Amino acid sequence: MARTPLEKIRNIGITAHIDAGKTTTTERILYYTGKSHKLGEVHDGTTTTDYMDQERERGITITSAAVTAEWKGHRINIIDTPGHIDFNIEVNRSLRVLDGAIFIIEGVAGVQPQSETNWRLADRYNVPRIIYINKLDRTGSDFFRAAATLTEKLGINWVALQIPIGAEDTLKGVVDLVTMKALVWEGDELGAKFHEAEIPDDLKEKAAEYRQKLLDTALAVDDAAMEEYFDKGDVSVETLKRCIKKGTISGEFRPVVCGSSFKNKGVQPLLDAVIDYLPSPVDIEGIKVAPEEGQDEDSDRRVIEVSEDGPFAGLAFKIINDKYGNLTFVRVYRGVLRTGDQVLNTTKGHKERIGRMFQMHADKREEIKEVYAGDIAAFVGLKDTGTGDTLADPADPVVLERMAFPVPVIDISVEPKTKDAIEKMTIGLQKLAGEDPSLRLRTDQETGQTILSGMGELHLEIVIDRLKREYGVDANVGAPQVAYRETITRPHTEVYTHKKQTGGSGQFAEVKIIFEPLERNAGIIFENQVVGGAVPKEYIPAVEKGIRVQADTGVLAGFPTVDFKATLVDGKYHDVDSSALAFEIAAKACFREGMKKAGPVILEPIMDVEVTTPQDHVGDVVGDLNRRRGVIQSQDMAGTSVIVRAHVPLKEMFGYISNLRGMTKGRASFSMQFHHYDPVPRQIADEIMAKSA
Amino acid sequence: MPMRLRWVRGRTEGDGPDDPDRTREWVGCDDAGEAIVRVVCVSGPIRVGWRLRHAVARDEEARVVELRPPVDRERRWLIVVGGRVVGRAALPLQAVRGAEAALGGG
Numbered sequence: 001m002a003r004t005p006l007e008k009i010r011n012i013g014i015t016a017h018i019d020a021g022k023t024t025t026t027e028r029i030l031y032y033t034g035k036s037h038k039l040g041e042v043h044d045g046t047t048t049t050d051y052m053d054q055e056r057e058r059g060i061t062i063t064s065a066a067v068t069a070e071w072k073g074h075r076i077n078i079i080d081t082p083g084h085i086d087f088n089i090e091v092n093r094s095l096r097v098l099d100g101a102i103f104i105i106e107g108v109a110g111v112q113p114q115s116e117t118n119w120r121l122a123d124r125y126n127v128p129r130i131i132y133i134n135k136l137d138r139t140g141s142d143f144f145r146a147a148a149t150l151t152e153k154l155g156i157n158w159v160a161l162q163i164p165i166g167a168e169d170t171l172k173g174v175v176d177l178v179t180m181k182a183l184v185w186e187g188d189e190l191g192a193k194f195h196e197a198e199i200p201d202d203l204k205e206k207a208a209e210y211r212q213k214l215l216d217t218a219l220a221v222d223d224a225a226m227e228e229y230f231d232k233g234d235v236s237v238e239t240l241k242r243c244i245k246k247g248t249i250s251g252e253f254r255p256v257v258c259g260s261s262f263k264n265k266g267v268q269p270l271l272d273a274v275i276d277y278l279p280s281p282v283d284i285e286g287i288k289v290a291p292e293e294g295q296d297e298d299s300d301r302r303v304i305e306v307s308e309d310g311p312f313a314g315l316a317f318k319i320i321n322d323k324y325g326n327l328t329f330v331r332v333y334r335g336v337l338r339t340g341d342q343v344l345n346t347t348k349g350h351k352e353r354i355g356r357m358f359q360m361h362a363d364k365r366e367e368i369k370e371v372y373a374g375d376i377a378a379f380v381g382l383k384d385t386g387t388g389d390t391l392a393d394p395a396d397p398v399v400l401e402r403m404a405f406p407v408p409v410i411d412i413s414v415e416p417k418t419k420d421a422i423e424k425m426t427i428g429l430q431k432l433a434g435e436d437p438s439l440r441l442r443t444d445q446e447t448g449q450t451i452l453s454g455m456g457e458l459h460l461e462i463v464i465d466r467l468k469r470e471y472g473v474d475a476n477v478g479a480p481q482v483a484y485r486e487t488i489t490r491p492h493t494e495v496y497t498h499k500k501q502t503g504g505s506g507q508f509a510e511v512k513i514i515f516e517p518l519e520r521n522a523g524i525i526f527e528n529q530v531v532g533g534a535v536p537k538e539y540i541p542a543v544e545k546g547i548r549v550q551a552d553t554g555v556l557a558g559f560p561t562v563d564f565k566a567t568l569v570d571g572k573y574h575d576v577d578s579s580a581l582a583f584e585i586a587a588k589a590c591f592r593e594g595m596k597k598a599g600p601v602i603l604e605p606i607m608d609v610e611v612t613t614p615q616d617h618v619g620d621v622v623g624d625l626n627r628r629r630g631v632i633q634s635q636d637m638a639g640t641s642v643i644v645r646a647h648v649p650l651k652e653m654f655g656y657i658s659n660l661r662g663m664t665k666g667r668a669s670f671s672m673q674f675h676h677y678d679p680v681p682r683q684i685a686d687e688i689m690a691k692s693a
Numbered sequence: 694m695p696m697r698l699r700w701v702r703g704r705t706e707g708d709g710p711d712d713p714d715r716t717r718e719w720v721g722c723d724d725a726g727e728a729i730v731r732v733v734c735v736s737g738p739i740r741v742g743w744r745l746r747h748a749v750a751r752d753e754e755a756r757v758v759e760l761r762p763p764v765d766r767e768r769r770w771l772i773v774v775g776g777r778v779v780g781r782a783a784l785p786l787q788a789v790r791g792a793e794a795a796l797g798g799g
């Protein structure tokens with residue numbers, strides 16, 4: 001395939017609230033860019049990017065597929081992302097490696113809770129955005145009202161590049177405020193042609209008003225453009241486009257376009273906007289390297305600029321196991337990579353050989369021999385490279401900035417329906433967890449049960465479903481439980497001696513370990529401070545393993561123990577009777593004994609809950625949240641509704657939706673996401689322990 | 694009728710070392726080339742020595758002056774005629790239109 005120069009590449013994501021039309025829009029884009037000839041419809045279950053079976057049945061997007069499309073001499077790599085909060089990890093990791101995004105909002109509801117969350121995520125990664133107001137064919141849709149919610153809910157400075165012609169079922173097209181031409185579609189059907197026309201008389205005034213707003217906003221970012229305007233009383237289309245691109249990339253303002261993807265109106269101009277206004281890989285600052293140990297997030301760090309020259313550097317951002325095997329999606333930041341090259345996984349410190357590489361067109365793929373900076377490709381058969389790992393040329397072994405992953409807060413126990421499927425199930429779950437950093441797998445040391453932790457009930461349900469379809473394992477699952485954690489509150493030093501005489505050879509190991517609390521989210525740190533060989537070097541990894549395995553089953557109620565440090569300071573061994581196994585056993589027992597004396601507590605996930613309710617129910621909603629141990633953070637008016645934000649323990653939120661509906665006659669809605677872990681009150685800790693005993 | 698003026702760049706200023714200079718002031722001149730109005734962007738809050746200045750702008754002699762009360766952040770562009778603020782706007786082109794309208798009308 002002919003190589004696309006960097007300036008002509010766009011790596012973009014499509015993100016929005018659930019059901020805003022991301023998948024439909026992506027499908028239209030693929031159709032109009034000529035890659036997908038037969039158009040899929042979400043409700044028919046035939047779309048190209050929603051390629052997993054469950055997606056087709058449920059009509060929602062679960063994983064994001066990276067697809068490549070060509071438009072007017074440009075290559076657009078598109079990642080369609082899911083809207084449901086349970087799959088937030090997908091949005092998160094996509095935004096991280098993309099250079100720009102189409103942000104869709106609905107013409108009826110405008111900005112919705114999840115749009116807000118995703119907007120803030122995009123803010124965090126500084127992703128330039130074009131806003132697309134979709135579904136303008138729907139009854140009750142209103143471009144101007146939907147756009148107004150951008151100001152009300154997101155507080156952003158937006159500027160319209162188009163206004164619609166007609167509305168609802170009479171939607172005909174859009175006025176392009178950059179060229180001051182009407183774009184009119186000749187039908188609703190797929191592939192309907194459109195032509196340029198004069199702006200209809202009844203829209204002339206409105207168009208002039210919005211064009212002036214566009215000039216006021218866009219030209220302010222460019223002095224030369226201001227001068228051109230003062231000289232001529234207007235600016236060229238070229239100048240205006242330059243200004244819009246500049247402001248879009250800097251984030252000074254957010255351009256708004258519109259249409260109805262379903263009725264095939266507005267998609268081609270949306271594509272034009274992508275290539276005109278969203279940045280190419282060279283238009284933006286490169287990627288920062290990860291902070292070094294001890295360095296904090298905000299410190300000045302080296303930036304790797306996107307360029308084909310220089311040693312290779314890329315970031316693995318997604319892993320898929322499908323019928324072809326293991327696919328690792330990599331965004332290349334610097335250099336060129338060819339089949340057969342060897343690179344370093346600098347995050348984990350081992351080498352990887354590059355086998356086959358592909359460019360993905362939804363679930364079809366095209367083999368490529370080389371991949372250049374700025375592009376995205378899928379690699380087959382990498383040994384051990386996870387989401388967020390850096391691959392780099394050993395000549396400059398940089399580690400790129402890591403991704404932040406959400407914390408899984410819901411647990412379920414799983415067991416295969418037939419005993420002999422246990423191994424198959426474990427392999428399947430391990431693969432699924434390898435694809436998805438928001439999914440965790442552990443074995444309860446006491447009960448031997450397999451416990452899966454995920455983002456929500458829907459997330460886990462889909463995992464179980466995939467286990468069945470892709471790995472042929474039918475599993476029984478327990479009721480969803482809050483993913484409690486355990487930790488300790490004070491330091492304690494414990495000595496444990498493991499001694500056993502069984503027939504011939506015995507077992508002997510002694511360890512002395514200091515357990516200390518760490519701050520929240522620090523995880524588990526193990527340190528070896530043994531001097532003089534009191535514990536031989538070859539047994540140290542066994543001690544660490546013992547601690548980490550046992551930590552999965554806390555001493556209070558069997559929940560994973562987190563945020564502590566274990567320092568091995570001393571020990572004893574026996575020339576004949578000591579072994580790695582003996583040291584692992586000693587470490588496990590030392591953990592069990594020691595943690596009990598280190599002030600153990602149970603932690604529970606506290607959620608950031610947002611309820612949007614009509615004014616007359618605010619009292620009920622707030623009172624109810626208080627009864628759920630909620631702490632109200634704010635109450636804000638938004639139109640005729642009130643938005644109540646509160647921190648509430650997840651435990652108290654089970655079944656909340658039906659309660660809220662009843663209380664407000666179905667007029668309120670809510671969303672929630674994980675905020676932090678806090679120790680549970682005494683009484684609840686007792687309940688939890690009684691249950692686990 | 695608004696009065697049409699010729700607008701030229703006044704002072705430029707960057708926000709920091711990485712930020713290229715941007716025009717913070719446009720000067721409106723009459724047919725004779727005489728400067729008769731300025732539109733000026735207010736910056737701030739900024740730290741000057743140990744004090745926090747909420748809103749500052751440059752006067753005709755390029756001295757930094759602190760404005761009291763501070764202008765609202767939504768309307769950072771001041772229309773200044775003869776050292777007096779006669780209007781404010783969010784964007785420079787709006788300020789320019791405001792200036793032309795003010796001069797034409799009064």
Ligand SMILES: Nc1nc2c(ncn2[C@@H]2O[C@H](COP(=O)(O)OP(=O)(O)OP(=O)(O)O)[C@@H](O)[C@H]2O)c(=O)[nH]1
Pocket residue numbers: 016017018019020021022023024025042043059060061062081082083084134135136137138259260261262263
């Ligand atoms: N009337 C109308 N319906 C639309 C439009 N675009 C999408 N839809 C419908 O809205 C529903 C959701 O569309 P999707 O494209 O699946 O939405 P999504 O944003 O990908 O949803 P998730 O991936 O689940 O977050 C489908 O039934 C679409 O047919 C539109 O422009 N007009």
Ligand SMILES: [Mg+2]
Pocket residue numbers: 022023024059060061081082083
């Ligand atoms: Mg979708």
